[in-house]
Amino acid sequence: MTERALRLGTRRSKLAMAQSGQVADAVRRATGREVELVEITTYGDTSREHLAQIGGTGVFVAALREALLRGEVDFAVHSLKDLPTAPHEGLALAAVPRREDPRDALVARDGLTLDRLPDGARVGTGSPRRMAQLNAYARSHGLRIETVPIRGNVDTRIGYVRSGELDAVVLAAAGLRRIGRSGEATELLPVDSVLPAPGQGALAIECPADDAALVAALSVLDDPHTRAAVSAERSLLAALEAGCSAPVGALADLLGDGRELTEMRLRGVVGTTDGSTLVQLSITGPVPTSHGDAIALGRELASEMLAKGAAGLMGERAL
Incomplete structure (x- = not known):
């Protein structure tokens, strides 16, 4: 008797469908079972308010999780940066596949890079984190830009540049790559200038x-290095008591000597959206040998950032 197809719950956006389709292909190869995509509309997809106004945390995942718990789908794929840091009762994070490029990408008119944007350039982003760091970069490099809050899918956002309404927009490089549009980026922003969101690209x-049985089947897609890195980043976010719409950036790197990985470096940043104040710190520790080790590293860095005043900066994240 043939096993029924596994039902994969996904958001309806072009990006969500693309990344869910890639996971579906991987699950088919790993399990030999057919996978069908079940499209689900989330509150984050239908609301026209900015993410900071509707709370941000969980707005893209709640409907998918409800479908899982009702048995309407067998598993779901999320962009990890949209996932609340607290575990959800009754659900397991079965796999975190190998991470795509975590950096942010600039899509600007006339092939411009960030430091060559014209005076007074209008740069669109829906992220307080990006606003904080872009404005801080501009201040430190003698540039004058205006960050403009925007919503919408990739087509909509890039359309603002094509129409001339904005000079540039900032998007996740991973998203552009997954829908085959990475060539439209005019610059991949260095993480030394703009740290990505915790979990971005995963x-x-x-x-x-x-x-x-399903947890075990899906777990073959898990990449332990990616899981360790994003666990540290998300632990930092949780310890700061910040949601995914807060102006918090974080990135964990596994470093080595060319033969083996020897340590993990975690960088974090919190800032006011006008870029006037940033708390940016890093910490290095041994390569985590357990989930708890990664969590501990994130908490340690969060403690240092809070001691430097990070909590007060997050209170100024409203757009």
Whole structure:
């Protein structure tokens, strides 16, 4: 008897469908089972308010999780940066596949890079994190830009540049790559200038925790290095008591001597959206040998950032 197809819950956006399709292909190869995509509309997709106004945290994942718990789908794919840091009762994070490029990408008119934008350039982004760091970069480099809050899918956002309404927009490089549009980026922003969101570039595969066979089947897609890195980043976010719409950037790198990985470096930043104040620190520790080690590194850096005043900066994140 042929097993029924696994039902993969996904948002309807072009990017979500693309990344869910890539996961579906990987699951087919790993399990030999057919996978069908089930499109689900989330509150974050239908609301026209800016993410900071609607809360940000979980607005793109709640409907998918409800479908999982009701048994309407067997597993779901999320952009990890959209996932709340607290575990969800009844659900398991079965796999975090290998991460795509975590950097932010600039899509600007006339092939411009950030430091060559004209005086007074209008740069669109829906992220307080990006606003904080872009404005701080501009201040430190003698540039004058205006960050403009925007919503919409990739086509909509790039359309603002094509129409001349904006001089540039900033998007996740991973998203552009997954939909085959990475060539439209005019610059990949260095992480020394703009740290990505915690978990940016990574995907999360969730399924019911009580389906041990499915958890085991999906776990073959897990990349332990990616999971360790994003665990540290998300631990930092959780310890700062900040949601995914807060102006917090974080990136964990596994470093080595060319033969083996020897340590993990975690960088974090919190800032006011006008870029006038940033708290930016880093910490280095041994390569995590357990989930707890990665969590501990994130908490340690969060403690240092809070001691430098990070909590007060997050209170100024409203757009």
